[in-house]
Amino acid sequence: MATTLLGTKLGMTRVYNAEGVSLPVTVIQAGPCVVTQVRTADKDGYTAVQIGFGDVKPRRSTIPVMAHDAKAGTTPKRHHREFRVVAADVAKFSLGQVLTVKDLEGVLFVDVIGTSKGKGFQGTMKRHNFKGLFASHGTERKHRSPGSIGSLASNRGFGGGLKKGKRMAGHMGNERVTVRSLDVVRIDAEKGLILVKGPVPGPARGTVEIRPSVRLYKPKAKKVAAKAG
Amino acid sequence: MAIQQIIESINETSLRRDVPRFDVGDTISVHNRIIEGNKERVQVFTGVVIARAGRGITEMITVRRIVEEQGVERVFPLSSPKVAAIDVVRRGDARRAKLYFLRERAGKSRRIRDRRRGMSQVQGIPTSTPAAPAAAAAPAKS
Numbered sequence: 001m002a003t004t005l006l007g008t009k010l011g012m013t014r015v016y017n018a019e020g021v022s023l024p025v026t027v028i029q030a031g032p033c034v035v036t037q038v039r040t041a042d043k044d045g046y047t048a049v050q051i052g053f054g055d056v057k058p059r060r061s062t063i064p065v066m067a068h069d070a071k072a073g074t075t076p077k078r079h080h081r082e083f084r085v086v087a088a089d090v091a092k093f094s095l096g097q098v099l100t101v102k103d104l105e106g107v108l109f110v111d112v113i114g115t116s117k118g119k120g121f122q123g124t125m126k127r128h129n130f131k132g133l134f135a136s137h138g139t140e141r142k143h144r145s146p147g148s149i150g151s152l153a154s155n156r157g158f159g160g161g162l163k164k165g166k167r168m169a170g171h172m173g174n175e176r177v178t179v180r181s182l183d184v185v186r187i188d189a190e191k192g193l194i195l196v197k198g199p200v201p202g203p204a205r206g207t208v209e210i211r212p213s214v215r216l217y218k219p220k221a222k223k224v225a226a227k228a229g
Numbered sequence: 230m231a232i233q234q235i236i237e238s239i240n241e242t243s244l245r246r247d248v249p250r251f252d253v254g255d256t257i258s259v260h261n262r263i264i265e266g267n268k269e270r271v272q273v274f275t276g277v278v279i280a281r282a283g284r285g286i287t288e289m290i291t292v293r294r295i296v297e298e299q300g301v302e303r304v305f306p307l308s309s310p311k312v313a314a315i316d317v318v319r320r321g322d323a324r325r326a327k328l329y330f331l332r333e334r335a336g337k338s339r340r341i342r343d344r345r346r347g348m349s350q351v352q353g354i355p356t357s358t359p360a361a362p363a364a365a366a367a368p369a370k371s
Contacts, residue, residue, distance in 0.1 A: 010232045014286055016243045020262065020311035027236055191235065204232065 003103045004083040004211040005030040006053035007194070009114065011204045015185060015195065025185050025195040028112070030210055031100040032192065035093050036072045036080060047090040051099060052077030054207070072096045079207055102189045108224055109181045109213040110194075114201035118174030128167045177201035181213045181220055240286040245308045248315055253278050254323025254341050259292060259305055260313040271313050274303055277321065277341060279328040293331060295339070300332060 007030030014022050037050035052069055056078040066076045073096040085093070104110070124130040124146040132144045146169070150162050183197040200208055216224065230238075251257055258275040276294030279302070283289050288307040293300060305312055321341035331339060 011236050013236050013240055014243075015239065016308070016310050019264070020309055022306060022309065025239075027239060029235070191230075191238075193235065193239070195239070 002085070002089070002107075002212045003049075003099050004051065004081065004209060005033050005099060005101065005104065006051065006079050006081055007031065007208055007210055008054075009200055009202055009204055009206045009208050010193075012199065017185070023183075023185055023197055024199075025197055026112075026200045028194050028196065028200070028208060028210065029192055030104070030194045031098075033099045034069075034072055034074045034077065035095055035097040035099065036069055036074070036077065037082075038090060038093050038095060039082070040090060041087060046084070047087045048082050048084045049090070049093045050080055050082040052080050054078035081209060083211065100189065101187050101192050101194050104184070104194060104210065104212070105187055105189070106227075107184055107212045108227060109216060109220055110184055110196060110210050111178055111180045111213050112182055112196060112200040112208050112210055113176065113178045114206055114208040116173045116175055116177045116201040117203055119172040121170065122172040123169045124167065127169065127172045130167075181216055243308055244286050245312075248307055249317055251278060251315070251317045252320075252323065253281055253326055253328060254321035255317055256319040256321060256341075257292065258316040258318055259290075259303075260315070261305070262311045262313050275318060276301075276303075277328065277331065279331055280326070293328075 007028045010027040010029055012024060012026050015025055016022055031053070033051040033053045035049055036052040039046060039048040039050070041047055052072070052074065054077060056076050058066060058076055061076040061078075065080075069076050119126070123144055125132050125144050130146055133139050133142050133147060135143060146167075149166060149168065179198070179200055182200070185195040185197050187194050194210065196210075202208060213220075254277065256275065256277050258273050261272045261274055263270055263272050274292060274294065276292040278290055279293045280291040281288065282291075286308050289304050290307060291302055291304050293302045295301070323341060328341075331341075
């Protein structure tokens with residue numbers, strides 16, 4: 001059953017696989033998530049499942065949210081997310097059902113979505129990997145500047161200024177980031193942990209969303225196909 | 230469970246506890262598993278430990294030996310299953326934590342004095358890995 005889970009990023013460490021190769025892994029405590037709403041074609045015009053994750057004190061929640069979660073027979077949840085499922089699969093989910101990492105067992109690759117660490121107002125070198133100007137050759141006080149941002153009719157934006165979307169200095173980070181096709185290294189159903197290879201967005205203790213990979217590069221897609229038989 | 234404890238419990242599954250006690254300056258033999266195709270053999274690399282870095286699961290050692298008048302250094306992760314066993318060949322006396330100065334030395338000045346200080350602490354501590362195959366199987370199982 002393909003499912004999306006919400007979890008808490010705990011941090012990174014390394015594990016050794018059967019070949020003795022050291023793998024950098026991120027430890028995520030995923031679930032338990034409660035199905036708080038099932039959207040059906042009849043009622044909502046599309047099929048999806050809404051899940052809730054993480055307890056919140058009732059006085060920190062609102063009455064509409066508490067009532068909504070109470071319908072699923074659970075305590076108020078802090079985070080709610082909806083994910084699409086195909087019409088055939090929607091019957092596999094029922095209100096109040098608890099989803100855990102066990103539901104991700106057998107999945108080889110996952111996408112992890114999180115909110116990246118905020119970096120504040122950053123220049124173009126850090127934010128967009130610009131090269132900056134020369135270190136010497138007469139450059140004065142302009143070493144990290146973006147250089148020219150355009151001239152007359154630049155980028156065919158024509159008079160009146162620059163074309164929209166010109167990359168400049170500004171706020172960096174603290175945005176939704178998806179990392180795709182991470183290897184699932186290990187799933188510990190007892191502790192509710194999932195270990196994925198490589199880093200995931202956000203700080204430790206940040207909330208992340210885990211879903212089976214939606215698109216894979218060929219070598220990884222082959223592995224999935226081989227496993228499916 | 231606190232976050233750090235959970236991560237430690239994951240480290241526990243790969244962490245080796247059968248590594249004998251040795252310090253920087255000691256001469257050790259690292260039995261290194263080499264997999265060629267489907268064959269596996271063990272290669273022994275003997276040399277002086279010139280650095281230990283990291284701790285726990287990330288601990289690394291740098292071993293230096295002289296092959297045909299050419300210095301060769303290898304870095305081994307201590308917890309790697311590829312390290313089959315470690316034997317302590319000789320206890321050496323080192324006054325610093327990193328012996329990078331040995332890279333500049335040649336001939337007699339390259340030698341390290343036998344351990345004189347702190348020998349009392351070393352007595353009775355095993356100098357080789359007991360039952361290496363069993364120990365190597367343990368991290369793979371979990």
